[in-house]
Amino acid sequence: MFKLKVAEPPEEINNIFYRYTQNGTMNIDELYNFLVHFQGEESDDATLRHAQAVFHSLRHLNIFQRRGLHFDAFFRYLFGDLNGPLNDQVHQDMNAPLAHYFLYTGHNSYLTGNQLSSESSTAPIIKALKKGVRVIELDLWPNSREDDVEVRHGGYEI
Incomplete structure (x- = not known):
């Protein structure tokens, strides 16, 4: 999808990350709060499952901490396929001409x-x-x- 090439993340991303974390590592609940309050997603089970899927998909990376997402993992998530700007699933009735x-x-x-x-x-x-x-x-x-x-x-x- 979209690939971001920057030397270091923008300061705004850093500020957002630390606004939603307690100890510099983002746990599932903090990611869920970020998704609901900053990204504007629905406060429901689907969003919680999405947060869990993010953790599961990044768990194999060296930048993933045992307790949660380190800043680099969060930054990778923001510009990765799990957080793409377009919904890749058909979410509307497509049966009309x-x-x-x-x-x-x-x-x-x-x-x-x-x-x-x-x-x-x-x-x-x-x-x-x-x-x-x-x-x-x-x-x-x-x-x-x-x-x-x-x-x-x-x-x-x-």
């Missing part, structure tokens, strides 16, 4: 033709919305009094 998983958008959806020489109009916007577009691009500019906005493209008001 493929088109249901994409957002249909329109670029320059107010133009009647090509971007360089066509007019602006509401007609292409209406047509796009009828076809299922969910996001419409609009160019908003302050009006001459600067107390409102106008929808414009080039010199044309829509």
